[in-house]
Amino acid sequence: MKIKFILIILGLSFFLSTSFGFADSDEGIATDLGWIAVGAGITANIPFIIMNKMRRYAVRSSSESTVQIGRQIGSIYRPVLNFHIMLNSIGYFAGMTHGFLLSSDLDSVSLSLALVMTVLMISGLALKYTSTRNSKVFGRLLHGQFGLVILLAMLVALHIVTGDD
Numbered sequence: 001m002k003i004k005f006i007l008i009i010l011g012l013s014f015f016l017s018t019s020f021g022f023a024d025s026d027e028g029i030a031t032d033l034g035w036i037a038v039g040a041g042i043t044a045n046i047p048f049i050i051m052n053k054m055r056r057y058a059v060r061s062s063s064e065s066t067v068q069i070g071r072q073i074g075s076i077y078r079p080v081l082n083f084h085i086m087l088n089s090i091g092y093f094a095g096m097t098h099g100f101l102l103s104s105d106l107d108s109v110s111l112s113l114a115l116v117m118t119v120l121m122i123s124g125l126a127l128k129y130t131s132t133r134n135s136k137v138f139g140r141l142l143h144g145q146f147g148l149v150i151l152l153a154m155l156v157a158l159h160i161v162t163g164d165d
Helices: 002-021 029-060 064-101 108-129 133-143 146-162
Strands: none
Touching: 029 064, 029 146, 064 108, 108 133, 108 146
């Protein structure tokens, strides 16, 4: 189960990152970096969110089969978390480089997107690398906000739609 899950995630990540990374563009590397950021973000977050939802459902359920599934998911949590951190870091730096290269076309959507990405990146790093209880609680509350994920997705979609002007 563990090996199959990891192979599925890796296969999905290679498929999505290459399909977004080689999108047609007239602006060269800057636009490609933006698509790489989108692909890395989708690949890093969708499996992680699904795994967390499955794990929470297994904990809430009282049947023996779901408890067993919850244990199996718990055993692969750390590698999937590291995959999530690695790909989101790649996506963040690709997205920020994309923004710096195209900073002459800066608009409010792009600036808002950069701010939300930075808040999520800093809170994720604080969650991973701080050790005090208060900082962990703060990081978990800020980084785990579903509203920020929705805001990020909406800003990415708006940025893509308005970026073709």
